[in-house]
Amino acid sequence: MFVTVQFGEGHSEIFNTNCRVINFIHCLKERCSLDTEECVDLVDKTGELVNLSDREQSAERANYLMRDRHTYILIRVIRGDGTEGHKYEPLLRDLGKNYPELADLLKKLSNPHKEKDKKNPSRRGLPQRDTPTNHTPRSKRATSPRKSSTVTLRN
Known part of the structure; x- marks a missing residue:
């Protein structure tokens, strides 16, 4: 099982995914000189x-976590504080030239509040309300006839 990771100026490396995540990340950073x-x-x-x-x-x-024989692009994650989300920076040069849709998507992911403000300017600065949704169907309970038991008390 392996994946291809693209980074730098058109570089790509093949990585074995049959390992623990901690080891995969260590190998990824080492081989990509991070x-x-x-x-x-x-x-x-x-x-x-x-x-x-x-x-x-x-x-x-x-x-x-990954699909076998799939190609991925390496990105840097800049963690924000409690008020800001993560920012994503591609580590593949000319990402916009090779994958323009992906470059736009990473910009949107890095600035989620900016995109929300453009779409709904009247709610600027107000906290967003999360509403949980339950999409799991209810399972039918198996019905079985109840056994009746009688207890006899003897004196």
Whole structure:
């Protein structure tokens, strides 16, 4: 099981995903010449984020997070404080030239409040309300006839 990771000036490397996430990230940083303290992640060409940055110390298997023989692009994650979200910076040069849709998507992900403000200027600065949705169908309970038991008391 392997994936291809694109980075730098058109470089690509093949990585084995049959390992723990912590080891995969360490190998990724080492082979791509990144600082060990950097926070990195991967995104595919459609904009689907792998979310490695949320599982940096995980013993979970990396192959459960990625599709086998798939190509990903290396990105830097700049973690924001409590009021700001994460910012995503591509580590592949000329991303806008090769994947313009992906470059736009990363900009939107990096500035989610800016996009919301443009869409709905009357709610600027107001906290967004999260409403949980439950899309799981209710399962039917198996009905079985009740057994009746009688207890006889003897004196």
